[in-house]
Amino acid sequence: MTISPWRGTASAVLVYLPRGPHLPGGNGLDSTILVQLLAQKLPCHVVQINYRLGNLHMYPAPVHDVLKGYDWIKEHLLPKRSISRVGRSETVGRVAVCGELIGGGLAAMLALTECRVGQPGIVAAALSSPLVDWVDFQHVLSKPAESDAMIAPLSDLRKSLFRKPEHYFDPFASPMLFLRSAGHTVPPAPPDVPTNDMDYLISLNRQDSVMIPKPSLEEESTPLKRTATRYPTPALGLRLPAFHLNAGQKSPILYGQAEEFTRRLRQAHVRQAGQVDFGRKVLTEDEIDEMNESDKQEVAQREMEAREKVELDVSHDSGLWDDSVAGKARVAKVGQWLRKVLQ
Structure with a gap:
């Protein structure tokens, strides 16, 4: 684990997960430089979790490392409450996570599972061409x-x-x-x-x-029909964070995963926001047509809010956080977005 400390008083932490080993995609931006670029934009600690991954440390080892590192960050870097109460978290603060390729997939995992209501957790996730579906x-x-x-x-x-x-x-x-x-x-x-x-x-x-x-x-494997799931269910006590994704059309498979993940996340945000039945599922066009005008406007409002909470930036190149001018500009833009969300 590598920490770029913030010397002021901060109630937030950014977790960065490196892109992973042996991946094509141009000249990847050195993680030390990337962390420095992000730290320049953010008034908080920036922590890089150096998860294990390779022949001796296959999956689920990186998942275990990231979750263990995240628990350490909550325990040691987030401020403690001045008064503790039974049933309430001892720490306060906000956490954001970002990553690219394999690191992007691990960041997505963390964001979707560590966002419990009433506890310090992930409020924002910035992902670059994340590998979110190894089955695909x-x-x-x-x-x-x-x-x-x-x-x-x-x-x-x-x-x-x-x-x-x-x-x-x-x-x-x-x-x-x-x-x-x-x-x-x-x-x-x-x-x-x-x-x-x-x-x-x-x-x-x-x-x-x-x-x-x-x-x-x-x-x-044998192809089957893909069906949406109702995640997260109310019983899980989760509140989905905001997402910002980068993807490049130069790699159709990574772009396709990012585009579908964005769409699924927006649907999940719409379901989560719903207080009535039609807000808890993905509606077909026929079902929307059969609604009254008031319900249609409510669905449209929720969909607009979901697009604001889940952004997708698409470029004609690789879309990666690499050492090109465009790649560094993407990192700077992500830093600005994270600063806004963490404020």
Whole structure:
């Protein structure tokens, strides 16, 4: 964990999650420079969580690291209440999270789960081309017309970062699955893949002579209809934060994930804002047509508010926070947005 401290009095913290290993996408902006750029815009601590991810630390290890780091930040960097009461959080303050690619997916996971009503939690999330659906790659690879230089590397990366398919079907690894069904059945794990950490470490020691097979494309999953979920339900006690997403049309798969995630988040905000039945589900055009004028205006107002709470900036290039002039400008814009939300 790396902390860029704010020397004044601050009741907010920004959590930055790096983009992750072995990913294409141009010259990524050095995380130290990126944190410095954000710290210049924000009157608060900026903390980088250096989560583990690789052959020895496959999913769900990065999820555990991020959640553990987030708990540490709440305990040590947010101000304490002067008077404690039973049943009330001892700390106060506001937390924002940002990340790119794999870090963007982890940031989305944190934002969707650590936003409890009445407790200090995530109030804003800034994501750049977030990987929010690891299940999706094989579905896209099956389309011959699809051409995206990121697809094959990401699909290969998935095989190296997830020991079993059920791990990338977990919403904490693929946060899109909090908002809709996966659209695939979970394929069985290959029979020779180790099922626990100790077996996996043993297999690494003998990897020179024993090769662990990888599942073929046909074995991976069967396409199903994707359906929206009612997340978060009132019983969870969550209040969704504001989101700002960057995406570039140069990579159709990452842009497609960002666009769908934005749409699903807006639908979730509309449902969450609803006090009557039609505010708790996604309405079809026919259902809206059958409403009276007052209800139509209410739905339109909620949808407008949801668009303000979930923004999507689309560019014609990669859309990443890289070392180009456009990439640094995107980071500066994100810093300004975070400052506004955290005030």
